Amino acid sequence: KQEVTQIPAALSVPEGENLVLNCSFTDSAIYNLQWFRQDPGKGLTSLLLIQSSQREQTSGRLNASLDKSSGRSTLYIAASQPGDSATYLCAVRQITNAGGTSYGKLTFGQGTILTVHP
Amino acid sequence: EPEVTQTPSHQVTQMGQEVILRCVPISNHLYFYWYRQILGQKVEFLVSFYNNEISEKSEIFDDQFSVERPDGSNFTLKIRSTKLEDSAMYFCASSQRGLGGDQPQHFGDGTRLSIL
Numbered sequence: 001k002q003e004v005t006q007i008p009a010a011l012s013v014p015e016g017e018n019l020v021l022n023c024s025f026t027d028s029a030i031y032n033l034q035w036f037r038q039d040p041g042k043g044l045t046s047l048l049l050i051q052s053s054q055r056e057q058t059s060g061r062l063n064a065s066l067d068k069s070s071g072r073s074t075l076y077i078a079a080s081q082p083g084d085s086a087t088y089l090c091a092v093r094q095i096t097n098a099g100g101t102s103y104g105k106l107t108f109g110q111g112t113i114l115t116v117h118p
Numbered sequence: 119e120p121e122v123t124q125t126p127s128h129q130v131t132q133m134g135q136e137v138i139l140r141c142v143p144i145s146n147h148l149y150f151y152w153y154r155q156i157l158g159q160k161v162e163f164l165v166s167f168y169n170n171e172i173s174e175k176s177e178i179f180d181d182q183f184s185v186e187r188p189d190g191s192n193f194t195l196k197i198r199s200t201k202l203e204d205s206a207m208y209f210c211a212s213s214q215r216g217l218g219g220d221q222p223q224h225f226g227d228g229t230r231l232s233i234l
Binding site: 036042043044089091105107110 | 230
């Protein structure tokens with residue numbers, strides 16, 4: 001059974017710092033890994049999706065890496081801003097589940113609560 | 119940018135009552151999903167739906183739950199007889215393709231379901 005873990009659980013940094021959020025998963029048979037942002041009381045906003053064949057994806061100040069064989073991904077946020085404060089979730093999409101082919105089920109980590117203070 | 123919309127944003131229901139949560143996925147998407155998030159816990163997969171049938175479901179998705187695409191735009195989750203432990207935020211998501219693995223899932227803002 002796939003387990004996804006995120007470290008740290010919470011992070012508080014001053015504005016302008018570069019930071020790294022970590023995600024690990026136990027089953028490396030994945031299609032892709034997706035990073036989301038969740039604001040309090042809101043839905044999930046997709047930030048980046050990395051295919052299993054890719055090592056890295058970039059969008060603006062965000063860079064996500066994937067090391068499938070070791071079951072790890074990192075989300076790098078450059079020059080953090082107060083508006084980056086949110087919970088960041090990673091989720092993996094597996095190739096198969098116990099019953100056979102998986103049809104898009106995402107397994108989520110518990111998230112990292114990021115606070116960027118001015 | 120197209121988005122997934124969910125209604126209502128908050129639903130309060132008495133235990134044992136039926137509840138229907140509604141979602142309008144992004145118009146050219148073909149795969150639809152429901153997830154839930156109990157307060158303070160991880161987001162959990164409930165069900166995926168494609169071509170008018172369930173593709174995959176979790177252990178949570180028992181006989182009390184059902185999904186339907188009654189027309190070309192709506193996607194609904196019905197809980198037949200609600201229990202206290204059904205209280206959670208329910209998220210609908212959609213993607214252009216499920217197999218192939220190269221399309222992100224886009225989520226709505228959720229419906230907060232409170233069972234009294």
